[in-house]
Amino acid sequence: MVAIALLSDFGVEAADDFDLSGAWKLSLLSELPIGTTGVVESLELPGEIQHHLMHMGFVPEARVVVVRRAPAGDPTVYSIDGFEVALRRDTAQAIRVREYEIR
Amino acid sequence: MSDCCSTATIKVPIEPRVAGRIRTVALVGPPNSGKSTLFNRLTGLRQKVANYPGLTVEQRVGRLNGIGRGDLTLIDLPGVYGLDSYSEDARVAVEVLHGEMPGTPAPDAILLVLDSLQLRRQLMLAAPVLGLGLPTLVLLNMSDLMEARGGVVDTLALAQELGVPVAKISATRGAGLDSITHFLNRKAEPVRNGSSGNAIEAPTPGRIELPVMGNPRSYRQWATGISTRTKYKAPISSEWTKRIDGVLLHRIWGPLIFLAVVFAVFQVVFSIGQPLSDGFGDVLNEGGAKIGALLGHNWVESLLIDGVWRGVASVLVFVPQILLLFLFIGVLEDSGYLARAALIADRVMRSIGLNGKAFIPLLSAYACAVPAIMATRTIENKRDRFATILVAPFMTCSARLPIYMLMIAAFIPNKPILGDLFGLRAAVMLSLYVLGFVAALATAWLLKSSILKASSAPFILELPQYRLPTIRSLSLRLMDRGQVFLKQAGTVILAVTIVLWFLSHIPFHADLAQSVIGRLGQFIEPAIKPLGFNWKIGIGLLTSVMAREVIVGTLGTLYGADPATQSLGLQAALRHDLTLGGAMALVVFFAFALQCTSTIAIVRRETNSWRWPALQFVYMSVLAYLAALGTNQAILHFVR
Numbered sequence: 001m002v003a004i005a006l007l008s009d010f011g012v013e014a015a016d017d018f019d020l021s022g023a024w025k026l027s028l029l030s031e032l033p034i035g036t037t038g039v040v041e042s043l044e045l046p047g048e049i050q051h052h053l054m055h056m057g058f059v060p061e062a063r064v065v066v067v068r069r070a071p072a073g074d075p076t077v078y079s080i081d082g083f084e085v086a087l088r089r090d091t092a093q094a095i096r097v098r099e100y101e102i103r
Numbered sequence: 104m105s106d107c108c109s110t111a112t113i114k115v116p117i118e119p120r121v122a123g124r125i126r127t128v129a130l131v132g133p134p135n136s137g138k139s140t141l142f143n144r145l146t147g148l149r150q151k152v153a154n155y156p157g158l159t160v161e162q163r164v165g166r167l168n169g170i171g172r173g174d175l176t177l178i179d180l181p182g183v184y185g186l187d188s189y190s191e192d193a194r195v196a197v198e199v200l201h202g203e204m205p206g207t208p209a210p211d212a213i214l215l216v217l218d219s220l221q222l223r224r225q226l227m228l229a230a231p232v233l234g235l236g237l238p239t240l241v242l243l244n245m246s247d248l249m250e251a252r253g254g255v256v257d258t259l260a261l262a263q264e265l266g267v268p269v270a271k272i273s274a275t276r277g278a279g280l281d282s283i284t285h286f287l288n289r290k291a292e293p294v295r296n297g298s299s300g301n302a303i304e305a306p307t308p309g310r311i312e313l314p315v316m317g318n319p320r321s322y323r324q325w326a327t328g329i330s331t332r333t334k335y336k337a338p339i340s341s342e343w344t345k346r347i348d349g350v351l352l353h354r355i356w357g358p359l360i361f362l363a364v365v366f367a368v369f370q371v372v373f374s375i376g377q378p379l380s381d382g383f384g385d386v387l388n389e390g391g392a393k394i395g396a397l398l399g400h401n402w403v404e405s406l407l408i409d410g411v412w413r414g415v416a417s418v419l420v421f422v423p424q425i426l427l428l429f430l431f432i433g434v435l436e437d438s439g440y441l442a443r444a445a446l447i448a449d450r451v452m453r454s455i456g457l458n459g460k461a462f463i464p465l466l467s468a469y470a471c472a473v474p475a476i477m478a479t480r481t482i483e484n485k486r487d488r489f490a491t492i493l494v495a496p497f498m499t500c501s502a503r504l505p506i507y508m509l510m511i512a513a514f515i516p517n518k519p520i521l522g523d524l525f526g527l528r529a530a531v532m533l534s535l536y537v538l539g540f541v542a543a544l545a546t547a548w549l550l551k552s553s554i555l556k557a558s559s560a561p562f563i564l565e566l567p568q569y570r571l572p573t574i575r576s577l578s579l580r581l582m583d584r585g586q587v588f589l590k591q592a593g594t595v596i597l598a599v600t601i602v603l604w605f606l607s608h609i610p611f612h613a614d615l616a617q618s619v620i621g622r623l624g625q626f627i628e629p630a631i632k633p634l635g636f637n638w639k640i641g642i643g644l645l646t647s648v649m650a651r652e653v654i655v656g657t658l659g660t661l662y663g664a665d666p667a668t669q670s671l672g673l674q675a676a677l678r679h680d681l682t683l684g685g686a687m688a689l690v691v692f693f694a695f696a697l698q699c700t701s702t703i704a705i706v707r708r709e710t711n712s713w714r715w716p717a718l719q720f721v722y723m724s725v726l727a728y729l730a731a732l733g734t735n736q737a738i739l740h741f742v743r
Contacts (some may be wrong), residue, residue, distance in 0.1 A: 049561045052483065054319035055184030056563070057224045062323070068348065071357040072450035075459070075562055077348075081224040082337040084566040086446050091561045 027099045029078070030092035032066045038097030039063055045094045057081040058095060125287055127176045127208040128167070129200060131232055132216035133225050134182035135567060137244040140576075141216055141274035142179045145169040145283070162207070170284050178210060185319065186231035200235055212238040214283065219243040219271070220568075222256060222335050226326035229265060230314050239267045240286040246271035247278065254338030261333040275573065344439075344568045351443050361447050364440070365466075368431045376424035377508075384420035391416060406604050409663035414600030414656035418505060418592050425501040426581050428470050433580045437572035441466070445564055455544050456551030458482070458562045461491040465543065468498035469536075471584075472702045476709055486557040490550045492709055493719050496702050497543035499536045502651040503693050507535055509655055513674035514686040538694050542726070599646050599653055600660050607664040615665045634692065634728070635685025635735035647698045654693075684738035688731040696727035 032038050040062045043050050057080045058064070065079040075086040130145075132138040146165030163179040166172075180199055181192035195204070202209025215232050217225040222243065233239060243249075243256065262269040268286060272279035314325035329335075350356055391412040398404040435441050441463050449459025460482050468475035475495045482488040499507075511528050518527040551557075606620040615621050623645075624638030631641050639661045643654035658677070662668045668676035677686070697703065697720050706716040 045561070048483075049563075051187060051319065052184065052563060054323075055227060056565075057323070059320050059323040068352060070446045070449065071352060071354050072447070075446060075449055075564070077352070077446070077566060081221060083221050083224070086449075086562070086564040086566060088449070088562045091563070 024098045027097055028093050029064060029066075029087075029095040029097050030076070030089045032064075032097065032099060034066050034068060036099060037063055037065050038099045041096040041098055043095050045091070049091070053091075053095075056085060057083075064097065125175060125211045125238070127178065127210045128212045128214060128287070129210035130177060130179045130214050130216065131196065131200070131228070132180075132182060132244075133184050133218070133228055135565060136182065136216045136218040136225065137274045138179065138182060138216045141214075141242070141244065141272075142177065143169075143579075144274055144277055144280065145177055164207075167287075170280055172284070172287060175287065176208065178207065183228070185228060185322070200232075200237075210237065212240070212287070214240050214242060216242045216244050216274075219246045219249040219254065219256065220252075220338055222249075223326060223330040223337065226329055227319070227322040230322050230325055231316060233265060233267065234313050234316060238286075240283065241265060241267055241269045242279075242283070243269065243271045244274050247273045247276065249338045252338030252341065253336070255334060255336040256330075257333045257335075261329070261335075264329045264333060341568050347569050348443070348566075351440070352446065357443075357447055361444055364435070364444075368428070368435075371427070371431070376427045379423035379427075380420050383423055384416070387412075387416040387419060402608075405608075406601070409669070410604030410660050411597065411600050413659040413663045414603070415592055415596055416659075418596050418652050418656050419589075420505075422585065422589075424504060425470070426585055428501055429581060429584045430577065432467050432470050433577050434572050436463075436467070437570070437576060439567045439569045442564060442566050446566070449562060455548040457487055457490060457547055458484075460562065460564060461487065461547075464491055464495055465498055468495040468500060471500050471502070472496045472498065472699065473705050476702070476705050479709070483561070483563070484557065486551075486555040489710060489715065490547050490555045492706055493550060493715065494543040494547045496697050496699065496719070496723065497539045497546065497695070499539040499694065500651075500699075502699065503535075505652045505655040506693050507532060507690055509658075509673065510677070510686045510690050513677045514681075514683055535690060535694050538691070542695060546722075595649055596653055596656050599649070600656050603642075603646070603657060603660045604664065607661060615661070620661070633735070634688045634731045635682055635739075636689065637680060637685070639680065640685070640689060644692075644698075649698075649700050651693060651698045654698075682738075683742065684735040687738055688735035691734045692727045692731035694727075695723055695730055697723040 026041065027038065029038060029040075040058055040060050042060060043053060043058060045053065062080060067077040067079050067084060069076045070086065075088045076092060077084050077086045078092075130138055130142055142163060142165065145167055147169040165177050165179075167175040167177050178199060180196045183193045183196045186193060186197050186200070198204040199207050200210060200213070213232060213235070215229060217229070229241065241261070243258070249256075258269045258271060268282075270279055270282035270286075272282065312325075314321035351360055391408055394412070395404050395408040398407065435444070444466065445459040445462045447459075448462035452459050452461055461479070463481070464475040464478040467478055472495045475498070476492050479488045479491045479495070482491060511531055515528050515531050520526055520530055603620060606623075607615055607618045609619050610617075616625070620642055621638065624642045627641045627645075628636075628638045631644070636644070639658065642661060643657045646657045647654035655673075659673055662671070662673060662676040662680075665676075668679060671679065681689075703716045703720060706719060707713055710716070
């Protein structure tokens, strides 16, 4: 977690410092485990909702941290730009992210 | 309960724009930026609230009295993230800013409020706003909190980047507001004189670079670039919020605490509120008796004491309980817990086709459906929002408490069920609350699987940081609600009781049953007889179409006018006149019926059509009649 945060602070070049067997992996925001960070790749949602989310900060290259799940397991709370927002699984499924995996 | 929101039209004199002169200022900002708090500060709470013509968006306008500029008009625009017309709110904002909104003066200057705790994201709104080219002052709100949590921003650099003055303020504390005065005074003078108070002036206005309009991605890059160049460091997000959420959103503790909170609110409202209300009632009755003694025994005394005082006092006794309920809901909302409650409730709400955001209005509908229906504005999906509006009046609002308490105290013995904590009376009261809730859920499900069917709407919920509710904002809430209730008691209920007294005494010296009101009541009696109601209850049902609590005043006046029950208290008089079946049928009728002109008016306003309130009224009335009929018949046949 700490390593990932540092990594994205300094850009991908800093990956030299880490285990190189890791790689950027494309995933869906809904698939990320708690505590991990993803970088937004693209959104595929109906116009109005997409616009709303983008204005809330879900734009390509934005960093999203998975904070916690609601007691029922859904929705999930994400942290973006220093504030927290909850999304349901079906919305988070429409957001493609890349995730850095250290093996 | 009642008329919380005057729907009077706003008359703002529209004067032509004069170059260099400021008459109208627009307040722009994203949701949750503290815009409303600032608006209240700047206008000193003398504001007019109405709707934009033909729209469901609220328009708030006031004079800048709070900073001694009563000659200027301040328009509060709806909270928006951008100026692309992707929502009704944003379309309204754009039209007002362009001076294209009929009946609203075109703004000559803009106050742009941004939450400095989330400046990087909030700056995205600055791009389209600055693009309008109006004189603008950027206000970094909650800058005291930002600095306290280790956040930094170079306001001089920011002013240079944006090409407009920037000021740090705190709307809750009222700090830094003199920068607004300076900004407005300066802009009013044709020649610049260099002094700008706290606001940091941009040296070369008008020469800034703005991103490609209408593209969130380029806004974001622009905003990120600016926050980097102005050395913006976001404050460390409050550790407290995270720690509290760890408990309140815990897999097991979260739902348990949630249920405990809801239960505790009701427990306190009844166990503390009841003695308060009783004490207040005693004071009112004694006062009435003393004034009655001064007047002597004549028709004036009868009108004032038996008619007016009895009628109005029987409603006023519920003021302490109603305020207590509003206090709790205010604390839950201001502290930030309600957003968490919505998150916990989302799963359940989803199964009936609504989303967790509908939970907040439904919870506040326990106090009053009118503010609850206004609170549905946070639900983006129109069909979800309409379904929530249509079911909100089923939630047991505080206006139902007077008749519930009266009938329960009169007809249900105070037998303990679970020791002293939970008795038969409390059980009946609780089942009435559950009844309303179940009716709301069932109706929502019905609506969402028929006329309001829609593909599942997204759930996007911002979780604010926890904060302590301020005494100031809580007391403002209570004063506001108290005033509304007292106004209702002093106008509608007063008028109803006076009219009733006269109708029940005309022709003079006739029996109550022979009076005008008696004849009217007997005329409608056949329709309500199967429900176990007598003609006096029938009159109560007619008068309470205005507001539910009116029935208690009506019954007080009617039984006070009847020589047979005059000497009895209202409870004893009712026992004398009604069966248990009729009494329970009456409370069930009230659980379902839409007897509230304020709710009907607000639904009309929010849905912008008479169709929805008409549907709602008919549906709820039919349901109430059938349920009351069932209750009375069941008790007649099965309870001895």
